[in-house]
Amino acid sequence: MPQIVMSKLKGQKLDKTVQSKSFAFLQKLAADDTSPGLHIEPMQKAADARARTGRVDQYWRAVLFKLDQKNGESIYVYDGTWPHDEAIERARTRVLHFNPINGITEIIEQGMPPAGELLPDYPPVIQKPNKPAESFLATHGYVLTDLTDALGFDALVAQRIFAATSEDELLQMSESLANQWQIDALLGLAVGDTVEKIRESLGFGAGPVEPGVGPEPLAEETEDDRLAKGLQHPAARMQFTFIENDEELQRVIEGGDFGAWRVFLHPEQRKYAEKDFNGAFRMSGGAGTGKTVVLLHRARRLARESTSARIVLTTFTKALSSALERDLERLDPAIPWAKGLGKPGVLVRGIDALAVAVRDTAGAQFGQAAEHVFGTPIEPRGSLVGNDIGWREAIDDADVDLPEPLQSPSFFEGEYLQVILPNRVTSQEAYFKVRRPGRGIALDRRKRVAVWAVVEQYRQSARHMGSLSFSEVSAIASAYLEHSVEGGLADHVLVDEGQDLTPLHWQLLRALAGEHKNDLFIAEDTHQRIYGHPVVLSRYGIKITGRSRRLTLNYRTTQQNLRFALGVLEGADFVDSDGNEENEHGYRSARSGPLPRVVSATSESGQYDNVAEVIKGWLADDEISPETVAVLTRSRNQGLKLKDQLADRGVIAAVAEPGDAGAGHPVVLTMHKAKGMEFSRVLLFNVSEGSIPNTWALKGVAPEELDDAMLRERSLLYVAASRARDELVISWAGKASPLLEQSTAPESQPLGAN
Template sequence: MPTLVMAGKAPHKIADGALKKKAWTFLEKLQEDDTTPGLHIEPINGSRDPRVRTGRVDEFWRAVLFKLTGQGDTHYVFHGIWAHDDAIAVAMKVTLKQNPINGMPVIEEIAVPEPTPAPIPTPAGPTADTTPVPPRPVEEDLAQDGAPTPTLVALGYSRDDLVQRLGLPEALADAALAVATEDDLLTLAAEHDGWIGLVLVDLGSGEPVESIIERLDLTPEPTTGDADEDLVRALRRPAARTTFAFIEGQEELRRVIEADDFEAWRVFLHPEQRRYVDQRTNGPFRVSGGAGTGKTVVLVHRARALAARDPHARIVLTTYTTNLADALRDQVRRLDPSVPLVELGAPGIHVTGVDALARAVVRRAPGPALDAAQTAVLGESRSHPNQRTPHARWRAVLDHVATSLPATVANESFLKDEYDLVVLPSGVTTLEEYLRVRRTGRGVALDRASRTEMWRLLQEYRTQARLDGSLDFAEAGVVAAAYLKGTPGHPGAQLADHVLVDEGQDLTPAHWKLLRALAPSGPDDLFIAEDSHQRIYGHRTPLKRLGVNIVGRSRRLTLNYRTTAQNLRWALAQLDGVEWVDLEGEQEQTGYRSARTGPPPEVVHTASLSEELAVVVDRVQSWLPTTEDPGTVAVLVPDRQQRDRVAQALADAGVPAHPVDRERPPAKKVAVMTRHRAKGTEFSKVLLTDVGWTAPWEVQRLAAMDAAEREDAEQRNRSVLYVAATRARDELVVVTR
């Protein structure tokens, strides 16, 4: 059965709906059996490329393809569909070959030369000087007096770099070297599909040529002596697959046909991303990267690849919130509906939020083993471990127990963090253990007397929880981890072979202890995606303290595919002036770049809430006439109170808007949601409100914190703004007051 390869933007050349159905019917028959009567797969006499074929779609339309017989199989590279005579003309001049510099496959159209007229005799005269004149370097032609230096020339690139080392076409290299600004270069890159566009983006960021070659794997492979086999191998290279997509089997093609979705066949992966999808790891591995760099795409593809590699593998794909887990589940289904989505412990992929994961482990634990696990980490067993302790319990503790501790530590936030970050991860169950435990990273030192007083409050929390028998979320995590690892007399349980984690920067120590215990240590056990700049929930906790060693097994993605370069610059500016620490405890850098360009963000200053609401309504109303789906527009606000105000103002103005809570943003309505809730979403147009304004209750909350906690909270507020700004694909408006 032949393998079908879709070339570049070939499906987009088929605009008519009726023709689409005919095209897919043709492709389905071709992939099933290329000798099927009626397909008429035929060579073209006198064509530039002997591999070219045409096929009969119907009486009027014909497909243009290339037939390759390398690697023992037949491959058809689908170039497009044209009217009969046009298809023949295209087939006559089109070629599929390898770039001589980097080995990338490329489809070119070579013009058929017109007949050369006979030369006209010239009178005899002095012999003309036919000595060839060497071409002037294009950089010299571009260096005109008074003109700004083109961006690539200013970055030190030469024509030889672009043509002889990277393999760009000469005309494109000249055009790139003439571009005045980075934004103009991004515009040029957007006009070119696949590896060529990626090279232009990397050049615009000043990447060394050697780094670009390595990142995109632009080094030719050794030839085999079989030109067709060399081409098939080239088509499968990571950089080539940004342009050429393999449709592996009838089932995959049928999914595309039934969905009538021309985008479903092609899920973009940067060559660097594809490397991490397929890479085998000996222990935990971390891939980091800014918003929009494709970390989640890597996780979803990797989960599918692990399932395909071993159908018996138990794979857990998890993240911080239920909403994000739902989004992951949708992406897995869209990528490959044939992959089984299963319950915890079954072969296939189990997608869940990390707290729901802890709850599932606790529920399935046998009573005696669960009691032993609770006693090991809490010093006691709770009667209703599947019941969650209410969030107000810490407030109840402070109301019930008088303390001499200052308000900067005797508050709900500090007590909860002390319990979650120090007591639970260390398995502290007595005052003596608490007096000895290290409190690394807590910022506020506690002497012996203060620790003793603190322990009274922590013990009261456990006492109240014991009375109703509940576990809080962090307690459930460490109890689940203890059960999985095993306790004296109770062997551990193994419920997963591979664990993939999204939004790792937001997870707590209890979460990490659970995830480390979920899969046995070994190859491909833990794969983590994180971005310290998007840490809006969790605390900075180096993983090596929790038994997750990723030192030397960490890589970084830097190319943003979602946000325009202009919007990304504004978002990154919100991170300036603060030190960011990753999950290895090392300083994190930014250095992200975008593959897209667009209008600069607009900043609108307002003096009052009423003026701000008027600006929001006016701007959203101005967007809707040019927007096919109002669901591609979002207003992101700091809190629920503001969300409801904005949603009401839009509704009063007749704008179809929806205040989003835990549900997914609806289609056909403008989404109004908090900045926190916006994580994991994206929209064409985004409006941020109340930027630079802090609610009175938030001012009061920050004032009650000690200096270290306040600094951490303010840093997270920067992260929230960065996350919100990077939800915008195209247009960003920032409203301040």
């Protein structure tokens, strides 16, 4: 039976009928390529003797390249389904080519440079007298041989690239390159990556080969064998994938652009999904760089390697955990699901639900473990309440003299979550001694006496009510695991959205997995921290020194939208989970598109008119599915009101989550709920002064936490802006949010004013 290899195609959108016929054709081809009904025909006067076409129906034909390996096995590289005449022309003019510099198999077009299929002839740059335009790459220290002898670009294409005078011109060229490795290499050059870093990220090896010299084939290796090997290169697998079964074949054909992540991984993504680590590993990266994709592929890899492995996949919210479970099912419908915590297979839970699962597993021992947290055992069962519940009442009931900065419930919630529970402080004497790094406000002995009185009142009231906060459940769960379960209840714990987890969550995860190979794999983006406070992992027994890497290539949004989103972060200081300053240098996008648009209004009603106009414009395009259009709001109440206002203007929208109003409708949801999602078109609603940063949300924040709360507001807008794949529109009424100062000019284009 021949092997089918699918190629990632640009610009091909087949309707479901043609998709179904293509699937049936490839099914038959994989079963028996000698079947006369397939009409597999070699091309006359073809540029590549391996080129074939096959009959999908009377109008459509599949373009193929056939490799006959020395071991007797055949490979068909599928290059798309096309109308009859176009398929014939494509098969006659395209060549399956082995690049001798980097070892990658690629598809090129006869008569065009091997490294570029559709490079346009760029018009000459208009130059001012006495100021000739300089090569962008030359001014950044590159030489032409970096492209040809080290990376594998054809000489003519390399010369055209080297003639580009700006980063934008390079990005424009990348859109026309034929093969994915070329696009990624050019993007790396555009942001100033070293040649060595580009080679390493694409899996080209430790260093450049000698000029003009590539790897020689083995004596017994045929050219078809060499091409087959080149298809397996990590960088080639961004563009080609070997099909294992009919289910995978159908997913690839029907997946489209939104499903490409399930098949085509960047070499760096694949490395982190497949590599073993001697301990905890952290993978950071901006929004859209594929961190969650790596996590899902890694979970599948670990599950396939061992049927007895206990794998836990967790994240910050229930909604995000549901999305992880859904996407893992899409990636591999045969994934083995665990029947419960501590059982073989994959268990997906939100972090708070995971703590509750530990409580349920512990039974009566959970109440005994509370002695390590409270100084006394408790009843193991009780109602669960939010971490913010009960502090105002405790402050009032304790009736102690608190300075004004300490009279805020948010101060006590933060002190409890970040200091008292993680350090298992059970007495006033212990509280006198505990360190409080990062809390922002100093407490002398007198103030600590007053604070502890409130904490004791809070705990006494909670025990009387029979309630536990979610943070207390996490604290007791980790204590139970540490003292009662040797080695933990999981072999591998994979964490998404790690930047939002609290110290108590990290203590729980540390105890859940124990310390061993591949114990903790953490995906995070400091710039997307919209819930918690900064955490240094080493303080909680998670050692990642030397085991931390960053993804920089954005697959979701366009370069134009990415620039806007990154502009929101300008002027702010972020610290990662290793305690180091985090910056956005090196982030780039593999896609290009229109500039973000600004829709400003002088009144609330005018803003609703503008939003309705934008959405109607998008929905008028038959190629845009309504459910891929999203309007993001700062609050749920804003969204509910917006839905009614849009309905009055003839636009029916879903609220809160996709699917609420059925298929065929745009989605209105909060910026928080949009975390982890992506949409083709996104409108950010009411990015106005007072709305974001949100005046109401900041009102009760303790003074020492105000700066961090402002960072979270900035991160929230960054998260929202980075949900857009293709188009981004920003709407406000009156004055724009001050957070837009770095992002609205010169990238954005006002649509109009009302």
